[in-house]
Amino acid sequence: MITLPAPTFREWTGPLTTDLVREPSRFGLGQLPLRLQPNGTAKSICGFCSTGCGLKLHLKDGIAINATPDPDYPVNLGTACPKGWEALTPLDAPDRATTPLFNGQPVDWPNAMQIFCKRMKAVMAQHGPESTAFISTGQIMCEEMAFLGSLAKFGMGMIHGDGNTRQCMATAVTAYKESFGFDAPPFTYADFEESDVLVFIGANPCIAHPIMWQRVLRNKRQPEIIVVDPRTTETAMAATQHYAIKPKSDLTLLYGIAHLLIRDGAVDTPFVTDHTTGFEEFAAFIQTYTPEHVAAETGLSMEQLQHFADTIRKGTPRVSFWWTMGVNQSHQATRAAQAIINLALMTGNIGKPGTGANSITGQCNAMGSRLFSNTTNLMGGHDFKNAEHRGKIAAAMGFPVETIPDQPSLAYDQILEGIESGKIKALWIIATNPSHSWINQNRFNALLGKLDFFVVQDMYATTETAQRAHLFLPAAAWGEKEGTFINSERRIGLSRQVRRAPGQALSDFRIFRLIAQTWGLGDMFAEWISPEAVFQVMKRCTQGQPCDITGIQDYTMLESRGGVQWPLKQQSDAGAHNPDTPPAFQTERRLFADGLFFTPDQRARFIFDPPETPAEPTDAEYPFVLLTGRGSSAQWHTESRTSKSKVLRILAPNELFIEMHPEDATSLQIRDNDFVIVTSRRASLKTRARLTPGVRRGQAFLPMHDARVNQLTHWAMDPHSRQPSYKHCAIRVTLARD
Known part of the structure; x- marks a missing residue:
């Protein structure tokens, strides 16, 4: 832990309480009661992944004691993955944070707020407003x-x-904005069940999104399932076609498939002519991506390339394209995502059932972050640099327009580089654990030591990041607060409060209320008294946008409708304002059914660039490409929560392993289950070897959940999205001798 000098201001001498909601006048919190029946059930949305499953939470004496999948929710239809069944367990962990900490010592909330505000104000006064930053969460x-x-x-x-x-x-955000004119995933989960061909690129939904995979298995159209992935993943094992390409050759492959579709007359010319722009330039660009060239670059045969192209050619009724982190976390991620979009456009697979260029999101509320976090986008998908947008948002919120910055934020990696250069002096991290999850972990953790003031707000003070904080603020968890999530298919769902947070922990919402009050902003945020009140503000900010949700009346409507996919404009759906009206309401709604996009000319864009070589190629000293990814459906990210569940620990591997091809292992005198040393140019770790032909020669795979794995990874970004490249770095593997 980093240590700061003790605060110099006078300590708080007023009354203390372990339940600050009893003093709304002092802390500006207002009453937020549980509003639940003592016994029975409450409905909520799972707080783990982006699938957004509905759960029924079973109550005893007003407290949730068990969770089961909601059979009526249109996302999961009565199913749940292991994490969903264990959703309540992390709330009862013995290491839950219950009090604020300053330099590791307990302080009360009034002192914590004084420390936060005085330290932040002091940094800004000395170094200017660009010297502080926050890193939020999904x-x-x-x-x-x-x-x-x-x-x-x-x-x-x-x-x-x-x-x-x-x-x-x-990456998905940037690709959609450039290609469609707005960050607009077009699909609904029904498309999993209505496709004749499903193409998964850099995606392993069997493990990463198991309920989405259940929707695939409900498909009665006997679909072809194509998987593009260097590894023989669990999803690849279930596929009808698996293309095990060389790592990071996906962009070349996708250009090669487009080349074959054009050569073979398999383009939906009417759709391309009427609804897109840039196709002629794209067609000229990919002339050199011949089968011979693409086969050499990807490791596939020309016969495989032709079979892939023939499967998705014009005439196949319904083709859907799906991608996730294997594409997004790359040095050329945005152009790879747009190459997928280009295939959907040129075959006319957009806006119709069972089609789409469909990005599968990662976290439970990543889509909410994309629209409403005010980070790199202004609220509701607006632009900080657009004066008209700033005026609109100021009016919607009732704030002076001059309070809204006229520039977007630095991206995550640029904030960190700002710390290294001395530009950023204070950092506030909320509900994330980058000391574990950020690339080149040792470099990241060294940067934290350069900060004048470092604040972490989380439900556990035991995370790798929280242990380095000057000031720690204990937050309530999912299930202990109320609000909305937006899942991968744009569905806004309601999560209910079914527990009280332990000790003095408060919801993030109430912590922000405290900070506003202490900073002197109580009047500015007077309307922001509850999550549902803020939801009404959010609605106003979306009016006229592609994500317009002015037709959602309130939380009751969200709950009664099984969530609502955006957009839902005011009075755009019959019965939208009255939950008792017989349903003309559309539960499943996809975008672009009219062929109109969100660009100025309402046409989708073909966007492309030549492939680039990875930032860290292999060589004689580091001959293996390291791949990373999800290791088990029972694990989640840095395991801050899933590690608290005995059930989930049993279902997941109990130690780290590296997957290697048997022939590579033989050449290194490594046997299955041997201990090995894995070394990159940044760090080394010891683990066991697991030999499998599911990993190709010259490659190796490590699950991302172990805290040591990101000590190995390379600090490289996609230049357009600023997303880190987790999926490719150079390593060597040697037999451990001790």
């Missing part, structure tokens, strides 16, 4: 994200703030 509610971004930027005067969604979804 794990808190939309209303909390909106409050944080508005408080930090419009109230406190911060310029820079980003989210850990930069690690998973920034």
